[in-house]
Amino acid sequence: MNDERRLEEEQSDAALVEQARSGNPAAQGSLVRRYHGAAYGVALSVTRDEDTAQDVVQDAFVKAFAALDRFRGDASFKTWLLTITANEARGALRRHKRRRETVLDDAKPVAAAGMDPAEAAIVAGEAARARGMLSDLPEKQRLSVSLRIDEGLSFKEIGAVIGSSEGAARVNYFHGIRRLRELMG
Amino acid sequence: MNQVDEVCVSVREALPDFAAGRLEKADREEVSTHIAACAMCQEELQLVGLLFAARATAPRGLDDRVLDAVTRKPRTAHRPWWGLSAAAVAAIALGVGMSSDVGAPTAPSGNDFATEFEEGEFWVSDDGMLAGAPSLDALSDEALMELLEELAAETTGGAA
Numbered sequence: 001m002n003d004e005r006r007l008e009e010e011q012s013d014a015a016l017v018e019q020a021r022s023g024n025p026a027a028q029g030s031l032v033r034r035y036h037g038a039a040y041g042v043a044l045s046v047t048r049d050e051d052t053a054q055d056v057v058q059d060a061f062v063k064a065f066a067a068l069d070r071f072r073g074d075a076s077f078k079t080w081l082l083t084i085t086a087n088e089a090r091g092a093l094r095r096h097k098r099r100r101e102t103v104l105d106d107a108k109p110v111a112a113a114g115m116d117p118a119e120a121a122i123v124a125g126e127a128a129r130a131r132g133m134l135s136d137l138p139e140k141q142r143l144s145v146s147l148r149i150d151e152g153l154s155f156k157e158i159g160a161v162i163g164s165s166e167g168a169a170r171v172n173y174f175h176g177i178r179r180l181r182e183l184m185g
Numbered sequence: 186m187n188q189v190d191e192v193c194v195s196v197r198e199a200l201p202d203f204a205a206g207r208l209e210k211a212d213r214e215e216v217s218t219h220i221a222a223c224a225m226c227q228e229e230l231q232l233v234g235l236l237f238a239a240r241a242t243a244p245r246g247l248d249d250r251v252l253d254a255v256t257r258k259p260r261t262a263h264r265p266w267w268g269l270s271a272a273a274v275a276a277i278a279l280g281v282g283m284s285s286d287v288g289a290p291t292a293p294s295g296n297d298f299a300t301e302f303e304e305g306e307f308w309v310s311d312d313g314m315l316a317g318a319p320s321l322d323a324l325s326d327e328a329l330m331e332l333l334e335e336l337a338a339e340t341t342g343g344a345a
Contacts (some may be wrong), residue, residue, distance in 0.1 A: 061251045113296070148201045181229065
C-alpha cells in the first residue's frame with residue numbers, strides 16, 4: 001500500500017467528507033472504497049438482485065456526492081449513505097416491478113481453520129441456506145439483520161436507515177432472528 | 186424478566202459484534218463465558234456466525250465503476266430548462282399552478298402535480314430522501330404501537 005493510500009484510509013470520515021465537498025477526487029475515492037461494500041449489502045438486501053444492486057450503489061453514491069453540501073453530519077456519513085442507498089433501492093424495486101432471486105451459489109465460502117473439506121462444505125451450505133432464508137423475510141427485518149450483523153450498526157443507526165425508531169429496529173432484528181431460527185430448525 | 190434473561194438479551198444484542206470480532210477483549214470474554222453455559226445463546230451464535238460468514242461482498246470492480254460515475258459530469262437538479270420533460274413543458278404551458286385568476290378553482294396540489302409524471306422524473310422530489318429518512322423517534326407511543334403491530338403482522342405474513 002502506498003503512503004498516499006494509507007493516509008487516505010487513516011483519515012476520518014468527517015475529514016474525507018469535507019474534502020469531497022470541494023470535489024477532491026482522492027477523498028471521494030476513499031469514501032467509495034470504504035463504503036461501497038456496505039452500500040452493496042443494503043442494496044442487495046432490498047432488491048435481492050445483484051445487477052440492480054450494483055446500479056443502486058452507483059446511483060446512491062452519485063446522489064450522495066451531489067448532495068454533500070446538505071449533509072449536516074447529524075448521523076455518520078455511513079448511516080447517511082446507507083439511508084440514501086436503501087431509499088434508492090426501494091425506488092429501483094418500484095421501477096422494475098420484478099425481482100430475480102439472488103444467486104445463492106455466490107455465498108461466500110465458509111470454513112473454519114482446521115475444518116475438513118466435507119465439514120466445510122456442509123457449513124457453507126448451511127450459511128447459504130441461512131442467507132437464502134434471510135432474503136425471504138420482510139424488508140425491514142432482513143435489513144435490520146443485515147445491517148446489525150454485516151455492518152455492526154447500532155439499532156439507532158439501523159432505525160435511521162430503515163425509517164424506524166431505534167426500538168422498532170431492535171424489534172425487527174429480533175423478529176428476524178427468531179424467524180430464521182425457526183426456519184433453520 | 187429475571188437476571189438470567191436480562192443477561193441473555195444483552196448477550197444476544199452483542200452476538201453480531203462477537204461473531205464479527207468487533208468486541209473489545211473484556212466484552213468478548215464476558216460473552217464467551219455466558220455462551221459456554223447457555224445453550225440458547227450458543228444456538229443463536231451459530232446462526233449469527235453463519236449469516237456473517239456468508240454476508241454479501243461487493244463484486245470486483247464495483248468501486249471503480251462507482252468512481253467513474255461519480256467523477257463523470259453528474260446528473261444534477263440544475264437541469265437546464267430545455268431539459269424539462271415534454272410533460273413538464275406541457276404542464277407549464279397549461280399554466281398549472283400559475284393561474285392569476287383569483288376566482289379560479291384551486292390549482293392542483295404538489296402531490297397531484299407529481300402524480301402526473303413517472304417516478305424519478307423530478308430530482309427535486311428526492312431532496313427529502315437525501316436529507317435522510319425522517320426520524321421516527323419523535324413518534325407517539327400510540328404510533329409506535331401501531332408500528333409494532335404492523336411488524337407483528339409482517340412476521341405473520343412472512344410465515345405464510
